Amino acid sequence: MAMVLIVDDEFGIAELLDAVLSDDGHTVVTAANGRQGLARVAAARPDLIFLDFMMPVMDGPAMLAALGGDPATSGIPVVLMSSMPEDTVRERASGHAVFLRKPFRIRQVHDLVAALLTERPGDK
Template identity: 35%
Template sequence: MPLIVIAEDEFLIADVLAIMLEDAGYEVATASHGRAALALVREKRPSLVVTDFMMPLMTGLELARAMRADEELAHIPVILTSGAQGSIGRAHPDMFDAVLDKPYNEKKLIETVSRLLS
C-alpha cells in the first residue's frame, strides 16, 4: 500500500484529507508544517506528498524545493493544495507535479494521486 505524507497546518483539513486517502486505499502520515513533513519524508520515503502552501516554519514551496534538492527525494511526486497560492505553485512546475485549488473535489484529488502513482 503506497504511503502518502500530508503537510497541512489546518488540523481538520489534514484529517479529512487523510480519511479520503485512506478510504481510497492509501497509507497516510500527517505533519502540521513543512519542516515536520520533510523529516517524515526523509524517514519514511513516501510514494507521494500532498502539501498546503501557507504553513508555519516551512511553506509548501520550501518543502518542495528541499525535496527537489535532495537526490534521494527528488523523484517523489508533490501535489500542492492551496486556497490562494495556486498561481505560485503553477509558476513552479519543476517543484509541483500537480496543483489543486481549495476547496478541491475529492474525485479529482484521488484521480490525481492515482495518476501520479501509476
C-alpha cells in the same frame, strides 16, 4: 498500496485527506508544517506528498526546494495545495507535479492519486 504524506497546518484538510486516502487502502502520515514534513520523508520515504502552500515554520515552497535539492527525494510527486490562484502560487513555487486549488472535491483527490501513482515506474 502507497504511502502518502499530507503536510498541512489546517487540521480539517489533513483529517479529510487522511480519511479519504486511508479508506482507499493507502498508508497515510501527516505533518503540520514543512519541517515536520521533511522529518517524515526522512523516516519513511512516501510515494506521494500532498503539500500545503502556506504554513508556519516552513512553508510549501521551502519544503519543495528542500525535496528538489536532494536526489533521494526529488522524484517524489508532490500535489501542491492552496486557495490562492495557481498563477500566484507558481510565482513562488516550482517542482510540484500538480496544483490542487482549495476547496477541492474528493473526486479530484481520487483522480490525482490514481494518475500520479500510475505514472510512477515500479509501483505496487
